[in-house]
Amino acid sequence: MTRTNIFILIICFVQIGYNGFAQKEEQPNIIFILADDMSYRDLGCYGQQRYQTPNIDAMAASGIRFTQAYAAAPECAPSRCSLLTGKHTGHSSVRTNSSARGQDNLLDEDITIAEVLKGVGYNTAFTGKWGVGLPGTEGVPYKQGFDYAFGFYDQTRAHTYIPYYLRENDKKVEYPKNMGFEMARRYDYKDNKAQNTYDGNGKLYIEELKDPTGFTYSENEIQKAAFSFLNKNLPEKTGKPFFLYYATQLPHGPVITDDLGEMKNYPEVNQLSREWGAMVIKLDNFVGELISYLKETGEFDKTIIFFASDNGYSMCGYTERGNGPDWPDDPWLKNKGPFTGGKFSVLEGGCRVPFFVSSPEKFNPAVISEPVWLPDFFPTACELAGVNSEKLELDGVSLLPALEGDLDEFEGHDFLYFSKGREQAVRMGPWKAYRKNPNSKTELYLVEEDTYTERNLAILYPEKVKEAEEIMKREHEPHEWYWNPWETADEYNTKKQKATETGNSLPAFRPNGMEKLPWEK
Numbered sequence: 001m002t003r004t005n006i007f008i009l010i011i012c013f014v015q016i017g018y019n020g021f022a023q024k025e026e027q028p029n030i031i032f033i034l035a036d037d038m039s040y041r042d043l044g045c046y047g048q049q050r051y052q053t054p055n056i057d058a059m060a061a062s063g064i065r066f067t068q069a070y071a072a073a074p075e076c077a078p079s080r081c082s083l084l085t086g087k088h089t090g091h092s093s094v095r096t097n098s099s100a101r102g103q104d105n106l107l108d109e110d111i112t113i114a115e116v117l118k119g120v121g122y123n124t125a126f127t128g129k130w131g132v133g134l135p136g137t138e139g140v141p142y143k144q145g146f147d148y149a150f151g152f153y154d155q156t157r158a159h160t161y162i163p164y165y166l167r168e169n170d171k172k173v174e175y176p177k178n179m180g181f182e183m184a185r186r187y188d189y190k191d192n193k194a195q196n197t198y199d200g201n202g203k204l205y206i207e208e209l210k211d212p213t214g215f216t217y218s219e220n221e222i223q224k225a226a227f228s229f230l231n232k233n234l235p236e237k238t239g240k241p242f243f244l245y246y247a248t249q250l251p252h253g254p255v256i257t258d259d260l261g262e263m264k265n266y267p268e269v270n271q272l273s274r275e276w277g278a279m280v281i282k283l284d285n286f287v288g289e290l291i292s293y294l295k296e297t298g299e300f301d302k303t304i305i306f307f308a309s310d311n312g313y314s315m316c317g318y319t320e321r322g323n324g325p326d327w328p329d330d331p332w333l334k335n336k337g338p339f340t341g342g343k344f345s346v347l348e349g350g351c352r353v354p355f356f357v358s359s360p361e362k363f364n365p366a367v368i369s370e371p372v373w374l375p376d377f378f379p380t381a382c383e384l385a386g387v388n389s390e391k392l393e394l395d396g397v398s399l400l401p402a403l404e405g406d407l408d409e410f411e412g413h414d415f416l417y418f419s420k421g422r423e424q425a426v427r428m429g430p431w432k433a434y435r436k437n438p439n440s441k442t443e444l445y446l447v448e449e450d451t452y453t454e455r456n457l458a459i460l461y462p463e464k465v466k467e468a469e470e471i472m473k474r475e476h477e478p479h480e481w482y483w484n485p486w487e488t489a490d491e492y493n494t495k496k497q498k499a500t501e502t503g504n505s506l507p508a509f510r511p512n513g514m515e516k517l518p519w520e521k
Helices: 005-016 054-061 074-085 113-119 218-232 262-265 273-296 374-385 464-474 487-500
Strands: 029-035 065-066 123-129 148-152 165-168 170-172 242-247 303-309 354-357 366-367 416-420 423-428 431-435 443-445
Touching: 029 273, 029 374, 054 123, 054 273, 054 303, 054 354, 074 113, 074 374, 074 423, 113 242, 113 374, 123 218, 148 218, 165 218, 218 273, 262 273, 273 303, 303 374, 416 464, 423 464, 431 464, 443 464
Parallel strands: 029 242, 029 303, 065 366, 123 148, 123 242
Antiparallel strands: 065 354, 148 165, 165 170, 303 354, 416 423, 423 431, 431 443
8 A cells, every 4th residue: 555545544534533533623733843963951951051042941941841852863864754754763764864875765655744734734834954855856845744845955955054045845045145155164173274254243254255244044044934834824814723843954063153142252162162052042042033923923822842853962063073972072062961972873972862842831841751752753743633643653652641741641662772874772761772783792771870871781681681682683674775784884885886886876965066075085
């Protein structure tokens, strides 16, 4: 059965109320704000002390904040795929940032949460960084359930905040005043070559442009697009609720901001750290504007807002940039959190993220330590919209009982499965099992109390190790193009060669016309 037929069947069940697929009379508006590379302690509510994020903190304080929340993957594309489909990387369509084919995409048979919500009456929009479907593929947002889409479809092009163009549905929106921006230099942190220039007021000044102050900053355009969608799709105008997936670029590097704001007051501090802080503050300001807008339009009490980051720590502001488990903490921001590892690794630092849900009218404030992850959004949104998602065989569970304060009714997870190439990990209750590759011994940590994973207890709890290894074996389905954990580097390179020889390689897109990215040989 095709994805289309399955989806039609589900929607028919919703419409006729068959077998529990009943639509609620009052469906809430749903907004998901997904930050990009935001670290665990980038927000005041999670312990940031160098600057304040009052709007996000207030939203978290009035909502349900999760202290042990995970992204489903330690990098952008697979995390977004899992969020949208409710599937973990053992059998999702997008498992790493690139496969042997290149930057891969969602498939036609994938069912996204946008498709489900659209099918039960929601107006749907995506703005920001997509990363799971290049132009010309079936994975573009307007073919995956979104009525409106605006931003970067290509994840590598989304590394720039001074774009030559963005995309609105199937069209390009060009920014000719940005032409000439030297993106390659922003990757080169050695000898301060990447350093941006700001005037005495903290405003960005791009020397290589004909008009150094006349540029367009992408995040401002993305914010405008989000408000434009909301203006046109307020329920009082359309009679329908809305779903907005706001996938901001902030604060992903290479760092650059149109305004340093209060961060200009610390000239003695590494500029890269100050820019990162300014970018987080910019997102906080947007959240403040969004909350004010919802209150002014009377939609605040009818809206449920989810907030999270797409993966763990990735401070892109170092002369010697880290990778995988080797990310050093920022000496000034101290924003990594009490974890080992970082982006590109399934260690705690790569997958632990800030995550909370806010709707003061519907949910009482709470702090919950139960392990949860971003795939839980799919079944939660379904239940909020009145859709029974059990037939979809998701890896997430509905958070609604926990949000409503009934932890006894919250089923939780028997396990959470993570993978990145040959690397695998499993979270089981208070335990975290980790294996660098199938030839390595599986490590076991009581991660609830040993967040730095310093004490390997595998020898003391062999049955737990065996349980984790069985999950690793069972949950990872073979994939033709992605690097399966049991494959060697030579076997994966053979896949790349096969993709080239059979015409299956995908086109490579580069920020502002760059021929190569810094990490490409």
